[in-house]
Amino acid sequence: MYLITLDSETDFDGWRKAARTLALHQVAPTDVTWGVQGQTEPLAPGLSEAPSLPPIETESTFSVPANFIELAHLAILHRDGERFALLYRLLWRLKADHDLLETMSDPDVVQAAAMAGSVHRDAQRMRDLVRFREIGREQKAHYAAWFEPEHHIVQFVAPFFARRYADMPWSILTPDVCAHWDGHAISFTPGISQTEMPAPGRLEETWRRHFRPKALHEDTSKQRRRNLQEGSILEPLLADAERWTGGRISPRPEAVMRRKPATDDLKALREEAAHCRACPLYKDATQTVFGEGPKDATIMLVGEQPGDKEDLAGHPFVGPAGQMLDRALAEAGVDRKKVYVTNAVKHFKFVPRGKIRLHQKPATPEIRACRQWYEREVSAIQPDLIVAMGATAAQSVFGKITPIGKTRGRLIDLPDGRKALVTVHPSYLLRLPDPAAKVLEYQRFVEDLKIAAGLQKKSAHAA
Ligand code: URA
Numbered sequence: 001m002y003l004i005t006l007d008s009e010t011d012f013d014g015w016r017k018a019a020r021t022l023a024l025h026q027v028a029p030t031d032v033t034w035g036v037q038g039q040t041e042p043l044a045p046g047l048s049e050a051p052s053l054p055p056i057e058t059e060s061t062f063s064v065p066a067n068f069i070e071l072a073h074l075a076i077l078h079r080d081g082e083r084f085a086l087l088y089r090l091l092w093r094l095k096a097d098h099d100l101l102e103t104m105s106d107p108d109v110v111q112a113a114a115m116a117g118s119v120h121r122d123a124q125r126m127r128d129l130v131r132f133r134e135i136g137r138e139q140k141a142h143y144a145a146w147f148e149p150e151h152h153i154v155q156f157v158a159p160f161f162a163r164r165y166a167d168m169p170w171s172i173l174t175p176d177v178c179a180h181w182d183g184h185a186i187s188f189t190p191g192i193s194q195t196e197m198p199a200p201g202r203l204e205e206t207w208r209r210h211f212r213p214k215a216l217h218e219d220t221s222k223q224r225r226r227n228l229q230e231g232s233i234l235e236p237l238l239a240d241a242e243r244w245t246g247g248r249i250s251p252r253p254e255a256v257m258r259r260k261p262a263t264d265d266l267k268a269l270r271e272e273a274a275h276c277r278a279c280p281l282y283k284d285a286t287q288t289v290f291g292e293g294p295k296d297a298t299i300m301l302v303g304e305q306p307g308d309k310e311d312l313a314g315h316p317f318v319g320p321a322g323q324m325l326d327r328a329l330a331e332a333g334v335d336r337k338k339v340y341v342t343n344a345v346k347h348f349k350f351v352p353r354g355k356i357r358l359h360q361k362p363a364t365p366e367i368r369a370c371r372q373w374y375e376r377e378v379s380a381i382q383p384d385l386i387v388a389m390g391a392t393a394a395q396s397v398f399g400k401i402t403p404i405g406k407t408r409g410r411l412i413d414l415p416d417g418r419k420a421l422v423t424v425h426p427s428y429l430l431r432l433p434d435p436a437a438k439v440l441e442y443q444r445f446v447e448d449l450k451i452a453a454g455l456q457k458k459s460a461h462a463a
Pocket of ligand 1: 305315319
């Protein structure tokens with residue numbers, strides 16, 4: 001029997017090295033016990049550490065599919081203590097059956113995939129729910145947030161926050177580990193256990209003692225609500241935080257929930273799309289920006305792709321193009337609250353230029369890869385009218401390259417019985433250099449949207 005002690009809960013390299021050594025020595029999974037430094041029971045008689053295995057011949061090796069490494073990277077962050085053994089068992093079995101991961105009915109595959117999925121969702125939850133609060137205003141501003149992860153994801157997700165909030169120093173405090181960003185590098189310190197939590201009224205002092213930056217925190221997770229119900233010490237912390245910010249702690253959990261679409265279908269779609277890897281754009285974008293609006297919307301507006309602001313906020317049309325769109329919709333008499341707004345491509349495509357991320361037009365393979373989401377949004381919403389704003393949207397709506405000039409401003413029948421309306425993209429208006437042309441083109445845009453307004457009114461009467 002071999003006992004392998006990993007350096008930490010997230011020691012993927014340690015696990016990989018040990019697993020490879022064990023597999024090359026033909027050590028069966030049942031002969032290995034996995035543990036983590038500081039948590040492993042003292043060695044029982046008969047156990048020996050894996051490093052005592054003879055060194056591996058350099059030429060002896062074996063390969064595993066790339067998707068196993070990807071799966072293991074995520075699953076190893078799961079809180080279940082069995083994960084190291086499960087992953088070694090899978091590795092062991094992959095040596096004999098290279099296609100094992102294709103067998104979705106295999107219990108080991110199912111369990112590892114479920115673990116990876118759970119970690120993935122937890123990471124997304126952290127990206128969505130962490131809310132920084134400014135603290136220490138009398139000195140240099142610092143931002144802090146409290147979060148309770150379900151799995152060991154803090155080190156995994158921290159680089160996301162470093163990219164997103166690159167120019168503000170922040171700390172994310174969790175019971176496992178605390179992550180800190182000083183504008184240059186991420187560092188980690190031990191987590192704050194519940195017993196270390198500051199007493200009410202001494203929050204600032206205690207925070208200062210623990211970390212240079214002081215912390216306010218907020219967490220809208222289920223776990224926090226559970227803790228609050230159980231009288232967790234988070235309650236006084238939040239109350240204190242609320243006092244400091246004049247009660248402007250937002251969004252409340254209820255507000256977050258209200259923003260979500262009402263139906264399970266759309267909710268499930270949005271969650272699925274959050275993990276979309278159908279084209280490479282997900283790699284550099286912050287997140288999937290899915291469509292938003294009421295389930296019973298009769299009009300669906302389709303844009304090109306999220307811009308810089310939308311990518312950060314996670315909502316479509318909230319930046320300058322969105323403001324232009326809002327103004328035009330209001331002038332045309334369309335109620336945006338009753339419209340479903342989405343994009344042909346759900347990830348931001350850009351090239352970095354210093355601190356700026358320069359928008360790049362999506363290419364046909366990206367539009368095609370993303371069309372599945374547009375189609376599924378259409379079938380969830382069942383709109384009467386689809387407004388394609390710009391060439392990319394038109395390409396998605398009609399399923400082929402469609403020149404705007406020839407189709408603009410009139411209702412077109414779609415094969416499924418719906419109507420389509422083609423118009424320009426609001427960003428086009430923003431880019432026009434000539435002020436007179438801008439005014440004229442804006443008026444044409446409003447005229448196009450009035451066609452949608454007419455339809456919205458008709459549907460309201462009919463309802
Ligand atoms: N441009 C778009 O096409 N969509 C957005 O969401 C923002 C800008």
